[in-house]
Amino acid sequence: xxxxxxxxxxxxxxxxxxxxxxxxxxxxxxxxxxxxxxxxxxxxxxxxxxxxxxxxxxxxxxxxxxxxxxxxxxxxxxxxxxxxxxxxxxxxxxxxxxxxx
Numbered sequence: 204x205x206x207x208x209x210x211x212x213x214x215x216x217x218x219x220x221x222x223x224x225x226x227x228x229x230x231x232x233x234x235x236x237x238x239x240x241x242x243x244x245x246x247x248x249x250x251x252x253x254x255x256x257x258x259x260x261x262x263x264x265x266x267x268x269x270x271x272x273x274x275x276x277x278x279x280x281x282x283x284x285x286x287x288x289x290x291x292x293x294x295x296x297x298x299x300x301x302x303x304x
Contacts, residue, residue: 258292259292262285263289266282269281
């Protein structure tokens with residue numbers, strides 16, 4: 204095989220190889236972008252969970268602050284309402300079929 208043909212063949216092989224590498228890099232770039240978007244979605248979901256659990260915790264702190272000796276029936280009813288609300292929120296989380304706890 205003449206030397207010129209060897210270099211031409213080598214150049215063609217390298218071109219095919221480089222195109223394959225560029226294609227793979229583009230696939231990896233796309234996958235990386237998808238992972239970043241998924242990461243952002245997970246962070247957003249975790250933020251929502253954080254806010255929701257903070258709200259439940261705040262309800263329970265208010266409850267604790269309201270419990271005292273000699274409570275009136277109205278005060279007991281108010282504390283019971285807070286308890287019922289917190290329990291309902293927690294039951295809703297536990298009953299989730301999408302994300303069971």
